[in-house]
Each structure stands twice: as structure tokens, then as C-alpha cells.
Amino acid sequence: MRKGRFSQYGGQYAPETMMGALQELEREYRRWRNDPTFEAELAALLKNYAGRPSLLYYAEKMTRDLGGAKIYLKREDLNHTGSHKINNVLGQTLLAKKMGKTRVIAETGAGQHGVATATAAALMDMECEVFMGKEDTARQALNVYRMQLLGAKVHPVTSGTQTLKDAVNETMRAWVTRIADTHYVLGSVMGPHPFPTIVRDYQRIIGAEIKAQILAAEGKLPAAILACVGGGSNAIGAFYDFITDQSVRLIGCEAAGRGVDTAETAATIATGKVGIFHGMKSLFCQDDFGQIAPVYSISAGLDYPGIGPEHAMLWEKGRAEYVPVTDDEAVAAFEYLSRTEGIIPAIESAHAVAHAMTIAKEMTPEQIIVINLSGRGDKDVAAIARYKGVSLYE
Amino acid sequence: MSKIKNAFGKGKALIAYITGGDPNIETTGRLIRAIAAAGADLIEIGIPFSDPIAEGPVIQGASARALAAGCTTDRLFDLVMELRKDLETPLLFMTYANPVFAYGTERFMQRSAAAGIDGLIIPDTPYEEREEFAGACRQYGIDLLSMVAPTSADRVRQIGKAAEGFLYCVSSLGVTGVRTKLTDEIASVIKIVREESDLPCAIGFGISTPEQAKQMAAYADGVIIGSAIVKLIAEYGENSIEPVAAYIAQIKKAITEQ
Numbered sequence: 001m002r003k004g005r006f007s008q009y010g011g012q013y014a015p016e017t018m019m020g021a022l023q024e025l026e027r028e029y030r031r032w033r034n035d036p037t038f039e040a041e042l043a044a045l046l047k048n049y050a051g052r053p054s055l056l057y058y059a060e061k062m063t064r065d066l067g068g069a070k071i072y073l074k075r076e077d078l079n080h081t082g083s084h085k086i087n088n089v090l091g092q093t094l095l096a097k098k099m100g101k102t103r104v105i106a107e108t109g110a111g112q113h114g115v116a117t118a119t120a121a122a123l124m125d126m127e128c129e130v131f132m133g134k135e136d137t138a139r140q141a142l143n144v145y146r147m148q149l150l151g152a153k154v155h156p157v158t159s160g161t162q163t164l165k166d167a168v169n170e171t172m173r174a175w176v177t178r179i180a181d182t183h184y185v186l187g188s189v190m191g192p193h194p195f196p197t198i199v200r201d202y203q204r205i206i207g208a209e210i211k212a213q214i215l216a217a218e219g220k221l222p223a224a225i226l227a228c229v230g231g232g233s234n235a236i237g238a239f240y241d242f243i244t245d246q247s248v249r250l251i252g253c254e255a256a257g258r259g260v261d262t263a264e265t266a267a268t269i270a271t272g273k274v275g276i277f278h279g280m281k282s283l284f285c286q287d288d289f290g291q292i293a294p295v296y297s298i299s300a301g302l303d304y305p306g307i308g309p310e311h312a313m314l315w316e317k318g319r320a321e322y323v324p325v326t327d328d329e330a331v332a333a334f335e336y337l338s339r340t341e342g343i344i345p346a347i348e349s350a351h352a353v354a355h356a357m358t359i360a361k362e363m364t365p366e367q368i369i370v371i372n373l374s375g376r377g378d379k380d381v382a383a384i385a386r387y388k389g390v391s392l393y394e
Numbered sequence: 395m396s397k398i399k400n401a402f403g404k405g406k407a408l409i410a411y412i413t414g415g416d417p418n419i420e421t422t423g424r425l426i427r428a429i430a431a432a433g434a435d436l437i438e439i440g441i442p443f444s445d446p447i448a449e450g451p452v453i454q455g456a457s458a459r460a461l462a463a464g465c466t467t468d469r470l471f472d473l474v475m476e477l478r479k480d481l482e483t484p485l486l487f488m489t490y491a492n493p494v495f496a497y498g499t500e501r502f503m504q505r506s507a508a509a510g511i512d513g514l515i516i517p518d519t520p521y522e523e524r525e526e527f528a529g530a531c532r533q534y535g536i537d538l539l540s541m542v543a544p545t546s547a548d549r550v551r552q553i554g555k556a557a558e559g560f561l562y563c564v565s566s567l568g569v570t571g572v573r574t575k576l577t578d579e580i581a582s583v584i585k586i587v588r589e590e591s592d593l594p595c596a597i598g599f600g601i602s603t604p605e606q607a608k609q610m611a612a613y614a615d616g617v618i619i620g621s622a623i624v625k626l627i628a629e630y631g632e633n634s635i636e637p638v639a640a641y642i643a644q645i646k647k648a649i650t651e652q
């Protein structure tokens with residue numbers, strides 16, 4: 001198998017100017033991966049700084065209300081900075097520090113990955129610059145200010161659709177312009193090798209914890225694990241340790257936006273084709289000539305025209321399922337979880353909650369569903385109010 | 395010997411890049427003829443891509459304008475076919491992996507060859523992923539070019555060995571675009587390449603003034619100019635033929651009088 005491949009997907013389709021840095025990263029990642037001091041430092045950060053392990057919470061009211069499967073929530077929203085993004089960021093920033101880098105850069109969609117990167121940079125004394133689509137800086141204004149508070153410089157990206165894919169383009173350009181002292185903290189399981197592997201390895205703690213926690217609580221594995229999928233990092237993190245447990249359904253929830261039969265969607269598996277973009281061979285929303293499609297979702301974190309290569313493989317092999325969830329369904333789930341459990345989920349995570357609400361009813365009380373609640377919804381409150389036509393004085 | 399390699403037979407070569415379809419296909423056709431007549435030895439035609447990650451703002455802008463004006467891969471094949479009725483200058487396509495892959499790699503090469511394209515540059519396909527496209531290129535007699543950069547380090551030798559047509563040497567880190575200052579950091583890379591390959595080396599990225607062209611030509615067999623031309627096209631639009639031709643002639647003169 002060629003390097004960094006997940007069957008035919010993945011690879012290293014990067015400009016020559018980036019290749020030196022990618023190879024350095026791979027070398028250093030291998031070197032530090034099994035280093036006991038690195039492992040101990042990262043474990044300490046995850047525990048004492050990020051607050052891991054995150055809770056696996058039995059959503060009793062939701063379970064009763066839906067009247068089907070027993071529902072658990074993996075509370076990544078309780079991590080420091082409010083989402084799963086911190087797991088990957090602490091790993092990569094610590095690695096960058098070991099590599100002797102003094103500056104980190106990152107793309108961000110919803111702003112959660114940018115906030116996490118700015119946070120880790122503040123903690124580890126690194127310079128930090130974050131690239132964010134201009135459209136997203138408006139949708140997630142609070143996170144922009146949060147990053148600035150943390151000492152990061154935020155660059156609004158005005159090219160293309162001014163959303164996540166354009167932020168990735170611009171961060172890649174910024175990286176090759178100043179590569180020697182800079183590490184690109186990529187925020188999802190995407191991009192050129194070795195990023196999809198590194199990010200997955202730093203996120204797989206989610207699934208490892210779920211497994212230990214559910215076995216302790218229930219003495220058996222869940223029937224299904226659900227997670228939202230943008231690039232796919234929280235999903236692969238939740239899925240990875242269950243891939244060989246064939247009885248566990250792995251369900252990725254994509255953002256369908258206004259519907260998969262409209263042009264305003266970001267559901268890559270449902271509407272995309274195989275292509276090569278952002279350093280990887282995978283599935284992408286695109287036109288007949290390979291131009292990347294302008295995608296849409298209410299959720300800035302899922303508003304991405306591709307999917308990580310390992311997901312493309314899991315989908316092709318039939319090991320994981322991927323379902324589209326619309327804006328309306330996600331907003332309904334956002335409100336439902338808030339009222340039913342007193343937990344306001346990130347609008348991204350609400351996509352997984354929405355699909356769980358659909359399938360839980362068709363399942364039995366002996367079956368367990370775990371929903372990966374990838375983030376908290378404070379950042380989304382203003383946008384949801386706008387969506388509902390409520391005007392707020394922020 | 396490939397037609398591309400041949401283009402380096404008459405002194406330092408000038409390689410001109412323009413984005414196909416900016417401001418429209420018809421103007422691109424006129425520009426290509428004028429650029430050839432003004433002394434360019436090779437012409438790179440960019441097939442616009444929605445997300446050109448190796449490009450600075452100037453070529454990003456051109457790609458967006460071309461796509462908005464309705465440029466497609468098929469329309470550029472038609473244009474090249476038309477130009478080839480009388481144009482001898484070697485022509486290259488420069489585009490990203492996805493437009494080629496989405497068209498069907500084999501079908502893309504077949505149509506390129508039929509239209510009279512001599513080579514292909516895919517900036518997001520490094521040496522490690524060459525085989526994605528190399529087989530189909532070989533089958534249809536299209537040179538698949540390679541790039542080296544100041545950071546290519548110990549990969550330079552492998553890249554040099556596999557390269558076809560000419561070796562695209564990236565002058566300095568970063569994306570395409572006009573630079574006010576150029577260093578000679580690529581010169582040592584070219585020295586290593588020369589030990590591995592007798593392929594011509596051309597330097598690109600950042601060259602805009604006649605002085606810079608002359609400075610870079612001293613280290614290599616040719617220079618590649620893109621953003622500086624595209625900038626003129628952005629400024630003059632359909633009326634850019636004359637200023638672009640004058641600019642090409644000026645650069646050609648600068649690199650010829652070594």
C-alpha cells in the first residue's frame with residue numbers, strides 16, 4: 001500500500017513547497033509517538049488542562065421520551081474550550097514544540113478549532129495565527145474575539161466562498177510562505193498525509209474512553225455510535241476503537257443544509273464524487289469539471305465540501321454508514337436537547353442528536369446508542385436565534 | 395527529444411504563463427499568439443481551478459474571473475485545437491489534480507494530445523504521487539513536469555531523475571506572485587539536479603522585472619513568468635494584447651543579452 005493510504009483514499013497531493021515540512025512532520029511524529037515523556041506530558045495536559053476523561057452521561061429523560069434505545073451522550077462539550085478539538089490541538093501543539101517550532105497556524109470554521117489552537121498556543125508560549133472565512137467570522141463573531149483575547153491574530157479570508165475550505169486554502173498558502181518555524185495545526189482528519197493519521201490518533205481517546213465507560217456502566221458494547229461529520233475528526237475519534245467490533249453500527253451524520261436535492265448542502269457522501277483536493281484523494285462535492293462546489297450548512301463546522309480519507313474508506317467498505325441531516329432537523333434537535341436534558345449542544349453535534357432521535361424510536365431498550373456530543377452550543381445561540389427570527393441585543 | 399526540451403535549444407528560454415479564459419476564451423487565444431510572436435519559447439495555459447492553493451492573489455483572481463466568464467476544460471481543449479492549426483510554440487497545461495482527475499485522467503491526456511498539448515504541470519501532485527498521472531501521460535506522449543523547491547532537500551535527486559520536459563525550479567518559498575526581492579537559494583538545488591539529469595532547468599515564482607529575469611536566468615536554462623503577465627491582463631482585459639506583447643519582448647531581450 002502506498003504511504004498514508006486508506007484503500008485508494010488519502011495520499012499526499014501537496015505542493016512541492018510543502019513536502020519538506022510534511023516529511024519532517026511524519027518523521028518527528030513517529031519519533032515522539034511512543035516516547036514515554038511525550039506520552040506522559042500529553043496525558044497530563046489532557047487530564048489536568050482539558051479535563052479528561054469526559055463524561056459518558058446517561059440521557060435518561062431523552063431515553064424515556066423517545067421510548068426506544070438507551071441513549072448515552074459522550075460529553076466532549078465539557079472539555080476545556082468546549083469541544084473535542086482540544087484533544088488534537090494539545091497533541092499537535094506539544095509535538096510542534098518538541099520539533100522546535102515557535103509559531104502555529106490553523107484554519108477554523110466554527111471557530112472551535114481556532115479557539116483551541118489559540119488556547120494551546122497561549123499555554124505553550126507559541127505565536128498563533130488563525131485563518132477564518134469572512135462569512136464565518138460574521139456567523140461566529142464571539143469566537144473571533146475569543147481567539148484575539150487568547151493572543152492570536154485572526155485573518156478573515158475573503159477568497160472563494162469565504163468559508164472553511166477557503167480558510168484551509170489560505171492556511172496552506174501561509175504555511176508554505178513561512179514554513180521553517182511554523183507548524184500547521186490542521187483541525188480535522190483531512191489534508192495530506194500524515195495529517196489524517198496524526199489527527200485520528202490524537203482523537204481516538206474519545207472512542208477508547210467510550211468503550212471503557214460503557215463496559216463499566218452496562219457491561220456490553222453499544223448497538224450504535226453516532227457522530228457529526230465535517231472533516232470527520234470527532235467521528236473517527238469516536239469510531240476508531242470500535243471498527244473491529246462488527247456489532248457496533250458506526251453512523252456519521254453529514255450536514256445536508258437545505259436538503260441533499262438542493263444546491264445548498266454540504267453532504268459529501270450523499271452528493272460528492274471521488275476527487276483529489278486539499279492534499280488527499282477522497283470524496284468531494286464538485287461539478288463535472290472538478291471545480292469544488294460552494295457548499296452550505298447552518299453549521300460553520302460542517303460546511304466543508306470534503307470528508308477525511310479514512311471515512312471514505314469506511315464508507316466504501318460498508319463498515320460505517322453516513323446519513324444527511326438538514327438544517328431544520330439539526331435546529332429542532334438543538335432545541336430538543338436543550339429542553340429535555342438541559343444541555344445546549346453545538347449545532348454541529350445537533351446533527352448527530354437529530355439522527356439519534358430518528359433511529360432511537362425504532363430500537364429496543366436493550367440496545368444502547370452513544371451520541372458523541374462534540375461541542376457545546378454557546379457559540380451558536382445567536383445564530384439559532386437569527387434562524388428562528390428572534391432578534392437579540394448581544 | 396521532446397518538443398519542450400527542444401525549446402531550450404536557442405539560448406535562455408522564456409516560459410510565459412497565462413490563465414486560460416481570463417478575461418475570456420477569445421482574448422486568451424489572441425494573447426497566446428501575441429506572446430509566441432513576442433518571443434516566448436514555451437507557453438503554459440492555466441486551466442482555472444476553484445481553489446488554487448499554490449497561487450497568490452493575482453492568479454487566484456484570474457482563475458475566479460475565468461470561471462465566472464464560463465471557461466471550462468472542454469473550451470480550452472477547443473481553443474488549443476484551433477491555435478495548433480498554425481502555432482508551433484510548445485504548449486503546456488498547468489492545472490490542479492482535481493480538474494484532470496474529474497475529467498478522467500486518461501480521457502484528459504487523450505484530448506490534450508489530440509489538441510496538441512506537449513506537457514502538463516500539476517502543482518499539487520509531487521514526486522510521491524506522480525504515478526497518479528504519469529502512466530496516462532506516457533501513453534499519450536505528454537511530458538509530466540516536476541517541481542523542485544529550496545526545501546526539497548534529499549528528494550532533489552529522485553525528482554530530477556523522474557522529471558520530464560523541463561524541471562520547474564521554485565525560486566523561493568511561498569505561493570506564486572510578484573516578489574520585490576529574489577535570492578539565489580534555488581541555485582544550489584539546481585547544481586544538485588544537474589548531477590542527476592541533463593534536463594533543462596527553469597526558475598519560476600516571483601519573477602517580474604527584466605533585472606530579476608536576467609538574475610535568475612544566470613542560474614538556469616530559462617525563466618517562468620506568470621503573475622506579472624496575469625497582472626497586465628487583469629489591468630487591461632481585452633486590450634491587454636499590446637502591453638503583454640511589449641512586456642514579453644522586454645523580458646526576452648533581458649535574458650538574451652547575458
Ligand SMILES: Cc1ncc(COP(=O)(O)O)c(C=O)c1O
Binds near residue numbers: 301
Ligand atoms: C463542535 C464541533 N463538532 C464538529 C465539528 C466538525 O469537525 P470534525 O468533523 O472534524 O469533527 C466542529 C468543527 O468546527 C465543531 O466545532
